[in-house]
Amino acid sequence: MRFSDDDRSVLHFFMADQIVDQSDLVDILAKITNENASAADCEIVIERINHQVEKFCQKIVKVTCELTGQKSFALISTAAAPGMKSQFSKEQIAYFHALMDSIVQNEGRIDSITAINMASDATDGKVTVSNAESQLLHFVNKKLLMSDGSNYYLSPIAIAEYGSFISAHYETASCAICQKMTIFGQQCASCLAILHKHCLKDYLRNTAQAKCPSCQNAWQFDDF
Ligand SMILES: [Zn+2]
Numbered sequence: 162m163r164f165s166d167d168d169r170s171v172l173h174f175f176m177a178d179q180i181v182d183q184s185d186l187v188d189i190l191a192k193i194t195n196e197n198a199s200a201a202d203c204e205i206v207i208e209r210i211n212h213q214v215e216k217f218c219q220k221i222v223k224v225t226c227e228l229t230g231q232k233s234f235a236l237i238s239t240a241a242a243p244g245m246k247s248q249f250s251k252e253q254i255a256y257f258h259a260l261m262d263s264i265v266q267n268e269g270r271i272d273s274i275t276a277i278n279m280a281s282d283a284t285d286g287k288v289t290v291s292n293a294e295s296q297l298l299h300f301v302n303k304k305l306l307m308s309d310g311s312n313y314y315l316s317p318i319a320i321a322e323y324g325s326f327i328s329a330h331y332e333t334a335s336c337a338i339c340q341k342m343t344i345f346g347q348q349c350a351s352c353l354a355i356l357h358k359h360c361l362k363d364y365l366r367n368t369a370q371a372k373c374p375s376c377q378n379a380w381q382f383d384d385f
């Protein structure tokens with residue numbers, strides 16, 4: 162498989178932004194190649210790039226955001242040890258791991274106050290309450306966490322990089338529709354099945370009655 166200058170240009174986009182929307186990638190590819198591009202063309206380019214970057218323990222994967230349902234491609238680390246970027250300090254890694262632990266065990270989110278208050282304990286006092294907020298912002302800027310103003314969630318990049326670590330260390334729910342690991346999802350009030358918000362939306366869009374795909378009871382929309 163020949164790695165062209167066009168492929169290299171696409172790779173540069175990923176190295177700069179790490180995550181690119183599926184639809185944006187079609188436009189980027191069209192601009193770079195000066196030709197019409199399709200989603201299938203993107204897949205072919207990604208495959209050639211992956212062939213090149215696998216030796217550096219990197220891979221471009223398809224991800225879907227658990228919050229927005231946005232489908233993207235993300236450049237992730239495939240290193241056996243959960244891949245933290247080398248620019249993170251030991252304390253930052255310890256803090257992120259504690260946050261991730263709490264998020265995974267608390268239905269996929271952590272409120273800002275709890276996140277700030279756990280910094281000191283997680284880092285033997287090295288990250289204090291007063292600088293925890295800027296650390297959290299740093300994790301958001303590095304696209305590992307997402308924030309809606311009151312809670313923090315794992316980003317699609319974090320879930321892709323830590324997915325096998327998380328499923329090896331925690332009992333996570335599988336989405337009743339796509340069967341994939343679900344960190345932050347919607348729960349059926351009747352049968353307690355967990356579903357990705359985006360999977361549920363797609364499902365309800367294609368069905369006449371708003372029923373849980375698992376137990377067929379009426380879906381409670383309170384959480385939407
Ligand atoms: Zn799903």
Ligand SMILES: [Zn+2]
Nearest residue numbers: 349352373376
């Ligand atoms: Zn149900």
